[in-house]
Amino acid sequence: MAAPRGEFSSRFGFLMAASGSAVGLGNIWGFPTNTASNGGAAFLIVYLVLTFALAYPALMAELIIGRHARSNAVTALKTIATSNGSKLLAVTVGVVGIITVSFILSFYAIVSGWMIAFFFDPLARLVGMDGLSQWLTTDTAVRNSIFVVVFMVMTVVIISAGVKDGIEKWATRLMPSLILILILLTLYVFTLPGAMDGLRAYLIPDFSRITDPQLLIDAMGQAFFSLSLGVGTMLVYGSYISKDENLPVVGSLVALLDVGIAVLAGLLIVPAMYVALANGVEIFDESGALIAGPGLIVSVLPALFNNMGSIGILVASAFFILMTIASLTSSISMLEVPVAYSVENHGVRRPVAALLIGGTITIISLIIVFNFDPLFDLVVNFTTERSQPLLSLFICIFAAWIWKRNDILQEIKSGCPEAENGIFWKIWPFYIKFICPVAILVVYFQ
Ligand code: TRP
Numbered sequence: 001m002a003a004p005r006g007e008f009s010s011r012f013g014f015l016m017a018a019s020g021s022a023v024g025l026g027n028i029w030g031f032p033t034n035t036a037s038n039g040g041a042a043f044l045i046v047y048l049v050l051t052f053a054l055a056y057p058a059l060m061a062e063l064i065i066g067r068h069a070r071s072n073a074v075t076a077l078k079t080i081a082t083s084n085g086s087k088l089l090a091v092t093v094g095v096v097g098i099i100t101v102s103f104i105l106s107f108y109a110i111v112s113g114w115m116i117a118f119f120f121d122p123l124a125r126l127v128g129m130d131g132l133s134q135w136l137t138t139d140t141a142v143r144n145s146i147f148v149v150v151f152m153v154m155t156v157v158i159i160s161a162g163v164k165d166g167i168e169k170w171a172t173r174l175m176p177s178l179i180l181i182l183i184l185l186t187l188y189v190f191t192l193p194g195a196m197d198g199l200r201a202y203l204i205p206d207f208s209r210i211t212d213p214q215l216l217i218d219a220m221g222q223a224f225f226s227l228s229l230g231v232g233t234m235l236v237y238g239s240y241i242s243k244d245e246n247l248p249v250v251g252s253l254v255a256l257l258d259v260g261i262a263v264l265a266g267l268l269i270v271p272a273m274y275v276a277l278a279n280g281v282e283i284f285d286e287s288g289a290l291i292a293g294p295g296l297i298v299s300v301l302p303a304l305f306n307n308m309g310s311i312g313i314l315v316a317s318a319f320f321i322l323m324t325i326a327s328l329t330s331s332i333s334m335l336e337v338p339v340a341y342s343v344e345n346h347g348v349r350r351p352v353a354a355l356l357i358g359g360t361i362t363i364i365s366l367i368i369v370f371n372f373d374p375l376f377d378l379v380v381n382f383t384t385e386r387s388q389p390l391l392s393l394f395i396c397i398f399a400a401w402i403w404k405r406n407d408i409l410q411e412i413k414s415g416c417p418e419a420e421n422g423i424f425w426k427i428w429p430f431y432i433k434f435i436c437p438v439a440i441l442v443v444y445f446q
Contacts, residue, residue: 005071019175020175022228024327024330025326026226027326028262031222034218034292035047035202036290037289038209038215039205039210041202044266045210047262050223055255058229060248060424062234063235063238067239067245073093073235073337074095075344076235080407093391100388102338102364104231107380109155109361110368116147117143118297119321119323121302121316123317139298148369149362159336160350171329175325178322178325178329181321181325182322185315186264192278193278194275195271195275202266216443220389221443224392225384227255229392230389231391237336248422248428269296273291275304276300276303339357
């Protein structure tokens with residue numbers, strides 16, 4: 001029944017795939033705007049603390065469970081369950097994770113589709129097709145539908161090709177390009193008038209905000225979304241890691257890459273907004289806060305690029321290709337969750353599973369596109385604010401309260417023989433048992 005399982009061919013391959021999953025719209029769009037609207041570096045500091053104190057332990061729980069069971073989330077959680085009750089919980093958490101990540105992908109694909117449309121806009125203007133440019137940048141259901149389909153086709157094609165020839169191959173190509181484009185764009189924006197004001201807004205902490213509950217909630221949501229936690233994404237990627245790999249080390253590298261790229265993206269986006277301000281573009285909303293929603297990416301920044309003259313065409317295409325790459329390496333990690341389950345537990349062939357599930361998610365996206373106002377925010381909030389934190393909580397409970405401590409240690413020791421005496425084993429079990437569940441619950445009930 002079970003098809004032979006894929007495995008990442010190297011540490012680099014895994015790092016690119018997992019950081020590709022982690023780095024997405026959440027880093028380049030969500031993080032900078034959250035920072036700018038939550039007291040600058042005060043948010044950054046809280047976010048860093050929460051990432052390493054809460055999100056990294058939860059990430060490790062997923063990687064360890066995944067590599068131990070070498071299977072998708074449903075089977076993996078069932079493997080470590082000890083009683084009928086915990087087996088039922090395992091299936092529930094696994095299946096709700098699959099449903100949640102499918103809905104996350106359904107809204108993610110819409111936003112990613114905008115990025116592709118905006119990538120083509122400067123090219124259309126370059127060749128003088130102003131009508132096309134107008135169509136590409138006007139928010140219509142038809143345009144959105146077309147680009148949702150384009151984006152989902154790319155996602156399905158990569159996932160059909162499997163772990164090595166799909167996920168790993170594309171992540172190792174795309175992630176280095178992403179980092180390079182991000183650095184070049186940031187350096188360029190730094191040379192423009194107004195950038196230093198943005199840098200100040202980004203980096204000077206407003207410590208009076210640090211006790212603001214909203215800041216805490218936003219920072220924790222951001223940390224869990226950004227590390228793709230709760231829904232089985234990292235668990236499945238963990239199941240493709242070699243048994244010789246040192247898990248605590250690769251896990252911390254993924255967290256560092258994720259945070260590093262978020263911080264770097266902040267150095268690009270916030271200064272770019274102030275450059276736009278210096279160019280006469282409105283960057284504050286009626287309440288005086290920085291524009292953070294879709295308006296930032298689809299109106300403020302394009303207005304800035306349009307003001308830049310001919311170099312603006314290059315900068316705009318570089319920026320939107322960056323966004324598209326970030327989206328794609330994340331969306332493949334989402335689609336992999338249901339696909340791995342169907343392949344392993346129901347014997348469906350991978351390309352068929354990718355096509356059927358990808359097709360279904362595309363239909364959900366299209367339903368949202370045509371009913372945007374009632375549905376979009378609802379789906380975003382329900383999946384990311386309700387479902388994801390609770391699922392993370394249950395995965396922590398599985399790792400800490402249900403799984404046998406000695407089995408966990410054996411799994412970590414594979415690839416890290418000295419684990420028992422290392423710092424990770426001194427701290428992590430305690431964190432995952434007490435601190436993570438309590439912290440998640442506290443923030444959840446805020
Ligand atoms: N982490 C990605 C981002 O920051 C999005 C993402 C990928 C994700 N896989 C996920 C979010 C699974 C939640 C769950 O954009």
